[in-house]
Amino acid sequence: MKSGAILPRPVKTSFGLIKVFAVVIPFLYMGTQISKSFASLLEEHDIFVPIDDDDDD
Template sequence: ELPLNPLFTIDSLQTPFGLLRVFSVVIPFLYVGTQISKNFAALLEEHDIFVPEDDDDDD
């Protein structure tokens, strides 16, 4: 059985700049993902695989 060390607690396990690290990873990958999906949607529309229809039901 491991002896309990009062110097090593749960509070000492916090990562410095944790939230900053999360945002520095999430934001660029979100941006890259949106650019990829925009380019893929344009490619599908260019090759007439998927063309969104304009529904003019305002009449």
């Protein structure tokens, strides 16, 4: 008797790892480019400038 309480097995998607890399790598690259440009913008406006510790004297 089929009451619909148990659903059929879902369809297995092949190439799952390739799809993950196809999404992760471009967005990781875009994220690094955005963060680099934002860091240079902060440094340009003197909001955040790394301190050079020259304690080698």
